Structures are given as structure tokens and as C-alpha cells.
Amino acid sequence: MKVTFPHLGTMHIFCKAIAETSGIPYIVPPETSRRTLTLGVQHSNECICLPFKMILGNFIEALQMGADTIVMVGSGPPCRLGLYDLVQKVILEDMGLRYRWLTIPPRLTWQAIWKNYEETKELKKELSWKNILLFPYGLRMGWKKMMACEALEKLAMKVRPREVQKGETQKRLKKALSGVDEARTLRTLNDALQKGRTLLQETGQDFSRVPLKIAIVGELYTVMDPHINRGVEQKLGELGAEVTRTSWFSTHILRSLRKNKADQNSERIRFFEASKAYLGYDVGAECNLSIGEAIVRSQEGYDGVVHLMPFACMPETTASGILTRVGKDWDIPILTLILDEQEIEGRIQTLLEAFIEMLQWKRKAA
Numbered sequence: 001m002k003v004t005f006p007h008l009g010t011m012h013i014f015c016k017a018i019a020e021t022s023g024i025p026y027i028v029p030p031e032t033s034r035r036t037l038t039l040g041v042q043h044s045n046e047c048i049c050l051p052f053k054m055i056l057g058n059f060i061e062a063l064q065m066g067a068d069t070i071v072m073v074g075s076g077p078p079c080r081l082g083l084y085d086l087v088q089k090v091i092l093e094d095m096g097l098r099y100r101w102l103t104i105p106p107r108l109t110w111q112a113i114w115k116n117y118e119e120t121k122e123l124k125k126e127l128s129w130k131n132i133l134l135f136p137y138g139l140r141m142g143w144k145k146m147m148a149c150e151a152l153e154k155l156a157m158k159v160r161p162r163e164v165q166k167g168e169t170q171k172r173l174k175k176a177l178s179g180v181d182e183a184r185t186l187r188t189l190n191d192a193l194q195k196g197r198t199l200l201q202e203t204g205q206d207f208s209r210v211p212l213k214i215a216i217v218g219e220l221y222t223v224m225d226p227h228i229n230r231g232v233e234q235k236l237g238e239l240g241a242e243v244t245r246t247s248w249f250s251t252h253i254l255r256s257l258r259k260n261k262a263d264q265n266s267e268r269i270r271f272f273e274a275s276k277a278y279l280g281y282d283v284g285a286e287c288n289l290s291i292g293e294a295i296v297r298s299q300e301g302y303d304g305v306v307h308l309m310p311f312a313c314m315p316e317t318t319a320s321g322i323l324t325r326v327g328k329d330w331d332i333p334i335l336t337l338i339l340d341e342q343e344i345e346g347r348i349q350t351l352l353e354a355f356i357e358m359l360q361w362k363r364k365a366a
């Protein structure tokens with residue numbers, strides 16, 4: 001058995017940690033590239049959303065490298081993410097690729113547990129007692145690595161707009177993340193996190209700068225994966241903006257486990273409540289939250305919002321129409337970027353530069 005998983009954001013780091021710590025053989029798909037996207041595009045319906053194509057490309061590359069077991073998160077309606085696993089299975093079978101599939105259920109319902117039981121029945125036969133006994137420790141290691149990656153990424157978002165040498169923070173972040181990836185025990189992971197923090201804090205910074213404050217909202221994979229969004233977070237930081245985002249793997253996992261449901265102060269609940277001024281129901285995925293977060297960030301004095309959405313994304317298309325109104329009502333500039341498989345890196349850079357310049361003028365004029 002050789003398990004594989006999508007190469008999204010820092011997801012491969014913590015998925016690898018779970019497999020490695022539990023002694024389960026794995027294959028990390030190559031870093032998402034033009035080839036990954038081309039493979040995904042070639043074998044998908046052109047109208048399907050971009051994250052679907054990227055993830056399909058990851059799986060094709062991993063299966064070609066010898067992986068035989070795909071682990072993928074599931075979801076429910078109304079978003080298409082709930083159908084990703086069903087459609088991707090059909091495509092991979094049509095391509096003649098051999099694999100087994102394991103869906104991580106988004107909610108622990110009886111139906112999901114039964115589906116999971118059916119999928120894991122055969123797999124369990126290939127696992128040793130050692131694998132099974134080590135699995136809880138593997139999960140703990142994976143969770144700790146995920147939290148370490150997020151802590152470093154959040155710190156980089158603060159350092160980047162003040163860096164003296166453009167690109168220095170990104171280089172240091174990469175090094176810090178590979179330190180986390182290489183850690184094999186909880187103690188060495190802790191050391192790697194501390195070293196990574198120091199490395200980022202030691203970046204040459206100009207503390208006289210007052211960065212613009214920008215929130216990135218939108219479809220979760222598009223917000224979290226720099227390959228899908230063409231490095232929007234890094235670009236904004238290097239243009240002098242301190243970026244915030246609330247989509248992290250940990251937020252979505254805790255939400256699925258319903259861990260922060262009772263926490264009335266949870267940001268997501270605040271955003272959802274704020275969106276009720278424009279929407280009377282839950283549209284699905286991140287739609288309501290994109291709208292609510294734009295309102296809340298305006299109240300908090302943010303300079304602007306960047307809204308990211310894949311082409312043909314149903315929930316975010318609804319959000320983008322309403323956000324035009326929100327921008328006017330709450331006097332907050334909102335830039336919507338629609339991402340597809342076209343080579344749009346240069347266009348995105350130009351749009352972001354123009355947006356930042358406009359925010360700077362607005363700040364000066366205030």
C-alpha cells in the first residue's frame with residue numbers, strides 16, 4: 001500500500017507526517033506545477049472549478065509515481081466539493097488507473113462512518129498492529145505540524161510588508177517550513193518551530209512603515225493554496241500590505257468536528273451573522289462568510305478586501321455580486337479576482353499593484 005493526498009498549501013506536510021509516524025508507506029505528489037494543471041484540465045469537464053482540476057492533476061501524478069491509495073476529504077451539498085470524490089473516481093477509472101479510495105468524512109454521520117468502514121475494510125488487512133497502534137500518535141504529529149505551519153505562515157504575513165529586501169521573508173518561510181517537515185519527533189518539531197520563528201523575526205525590517213491592512217476572503221482552496229491563487233498573499237505582502245485570512249486547514253477541520261460551534265466569539269459565527277444583512281439563508285461553502293467578513297473588516301478599519309474565486313464557482317459567484325453592494329454600503333474597496341487555468345500571473349500582479357495604489361491614495365485623502 002502507498003497512500004497519497006492532494007498537494008494543497010502545506011497539507012502535504014501534515015498528511016506526510018501522519019503516514020510517516022504511523023509507518024504507512026506514502027507518496028507525496030510533486031509540487032503543483034503547470035504539468036499538474038494541464039493533466040487536470042485535459043481530463044476534466046471545462047466548466048468544473050479550478051481546485052477540482054488541480055487536485056485531479058495531483059492524483060494523476062501521484063498514481064503515475066506508484067501510489068495506489070488516495071485519501072481525500074469529502075463534503076456535502078450544495079457545493080460541488082461534495083461530488084469531487086465521485087467524479088474523480090470515474091475519471092481515474094476511465095484513464096485506466098488502478099487505485100483505492102478513502103474519503104475522510106466532513107461530518108461524523110452514520111452514513112459517513114459506514115462509507116468509511118466499507119472503504120477501509122480492505123485497507124485494514126494491509127496494516128500491521130504497529131501501524132494501527134502508532135496511528136493516534138501519527139494524528140497528533142500531523143495536527144502539531146499543521147499548527148506549526150500555520151503559526152509560521154501567520155508570522156510571515158506580519159513580517160513581509162516591512163521587509164527591507166523584497167522576497168527575503170518568503171525565502172525564510174520556505175526554510176522554516178522545511179524544518180517543520182523534516183522534524184521526526186514532537187521535541188524536534190518544537191525546536192524547528194522555534195528556529196523558524198527566530199529566522200522570520202530576524203528578517204531585515206523597516207518598522208517605520210505603516211502597512212495597509214487587507215483581508216483575503218473567498219473559496220477555501222483558492223485562499224489557502226498559493227498555486228491556485230498565484231501567490232496573491234505573497235504578492236500583497238511584498239507590495240506593502242499586512243494580509244489577514246481566516247481560511248486555514250485547522251479552522252475547517254475544527255468546524256467539521258464541530259469543535260468551535262459553541263464558541264459564540266468565533267470569527268466565522270460573527271461573519272455569518274454580519275452576512276444576514278444581505279442573505280437570509282446559507283448559500284453554501286464560504287459565500288456568506290466572504291460577505292460577512294468584508295463587512296466586519298470594514299468595521300475594524302481595514303483598508304481593503306481581496307475576494308478570490310475560481311471561475312464558475314457557484315457560491316462565490318453569488319458572493320461577488322453582493323460584495324459590489326457591500327463595498328459601496330460599507331465604504332470598503334473590494335477587488336474580486338476570478339482564477340482559472342489561463343496564464344494570468346502578470347494580470348494579477350498588475351491588478352494588485354493598481355489596487356494597492358488606490359488604497360494608498362484613499363488613505364492619504366482620509
Ligand code: SF4
Nearest residue numbers: 049079080081285313
Ligand atoms: S466552493 Fe466553488 S470552487 Fe470550491 S468546490 Fe464549491 S463550487 Fe467548486
